[in-house]
Amino acid sequence: MPADTDKPLDEVLVLEEDLWLDGPPDELFTRLRSECPVHWSSGMTMFPDEEGYWSVTTAEGIYEVSRDWETYSSEKGGITAVTEGVFPLELMRSMFISMDPPKHDRVKALFQRGFTPKRIAEHEDEIREITRDVIGKLEGRETCDLVDDIAQPVVARVIGSFMGLPPTDDVVWARLMNTILGANDPDVNPEGIESVMERDLPEVFERCTKMIADRRENPTEDLTSVLVHAEIDGEKLEEHEIVMGFFLLMAAGNDSTKATYCSAMRALLEDDSQRRMLLDDPSLVPSTVEEALRMFPAFAHFRRTATKDTELLGQPIKEGEKLLMWYVSSNRDETRYEDPHTFDVKRNPEHQAFGAGGRHFCLGTALARLELRVLIEETLARYPDMEIDGDPKYVISGFVNQLRTLPVKLDG
Ligand code: HEM
Helix, strand or coil: CHHHHHHHHHHCEEEEHHEEEEEHHHHHHHHHHHCEEEEECCCCCCCCCCCEEEECHHHHHHHHHHHCCCCCCCCCCCCCCCCCCCCCHHHHHHCCHCCCHHHHHHHHHHHHHHHCCCCCCCCCCHHHHHCCCCCCHCCCCCCEEHHHHHHHHHHHHHHHHHHHHCCCHHHHHHHHHHHHHCCCCCCCCCCCCHHHHHHHHHHHHHHHHHHHEEEEHHHCCHHHHHHCEECCCEEEHHHHHHHHHHHHHHHHHHHHHHHHHHHHHHHHCCCCCHHHHHHHHHHHHHHHHHHHHHHHHCCEEEEEEEEECEEEEEECCCCCCCEEEEEHHHHHCCCCCCCCCCCCCCCCCCCCCCCCCCCCCCCCHHHHHHHHHHHHHHHHHHHHEEECCCHHHHHHCCCEECCCEEEECCCC
């Protein structure tokens, strides 16, 4: 347990890196939920110019913030704790995740038809083929890293096919997304956050500019074309809005599902009785997916900014202050779940991994659920006796909640 967990709560800075070296600080969140469900951290050591922030840690608090976009804006300060991080705020606001209504709703509507459970279900065969192909490439090997060798290539190809990218570009895009989202972790990004701004962002823009020009000449059926040809209130999106729209879908598609699949597999490999239950009764996979989303939400938090003075669960909040909705905490809220830290494939819980409703509820829920189901089914079918073979390590981040490495022995 990190030492800071014992500190008086008014001295705790929830985002401090030493609390996140081995995943989310569960004991600290347990304390916050019971003693101070809306907690103030006065700043961030890594970003000394950034303001302090409120941590909202219970399901009830997050539900209230998520639903009330008029009081809690996604646009005013963006959706992560650091307002001016890798992206300047202006650029962040070109993604619909960082817009408020009405513009948010109009841009999101462009994509909603393609992401309904029914439309997504049409992709099951294709996703299974991608997954089998990736798992098939491990034939003859004794060990692998589930992050790099199964999760990453599968999710990159699935979102790549939605965006209309050739498979040969998957590795490059995965690298770009990983370094930009894990910019602060020296293992993910040894050259530091400046290199992301100087090298990786320009590469994203350069690659996208070429694609945009190509789609203007030759419209296709993919989501990149949807962005290029979209009209909002009679106007086309500007070039930087198309690039950032593309970035949002790529980042959300690449990172999230990979994170939850790997954590789910780790939980199953660490508890053989749970794995055996699934092997005996594969109809439990959908419930396992919901339990994995609950215990290991791919994003530790998203942020809002208060648009006016208000009160949340009795705590006064001032206009302009930031609030972080900690899904990693609310999904283990003991007032909602019995034995919240235990992975139980039969629980089939409701959770807030995709947000707690409201305007920004995840666009990709059906796709994420389908990918997770197929990935778990196919991995267990081919390698039912897989074992952990080394130390799983987390990306050090209070934003993305994911393993950087999960070494396994394939045949146990
Ligand atoms: C395990 C998988 C996933 C998790 C846990 C997850 C989680 C979330 C959460 C918590 C939000 C809400 C953000 C907020 O309230 O500010 C969100 C929004 C979003 N997600 Fe996901 N996501 C996942 C997979 C995906 C996938 C596969 C896509 C596919 C493209 C996707 C696309 C989006 C988009 C576009 C938004 C913005 C929606 C809006 O602002 O209206 N997500 N996601």
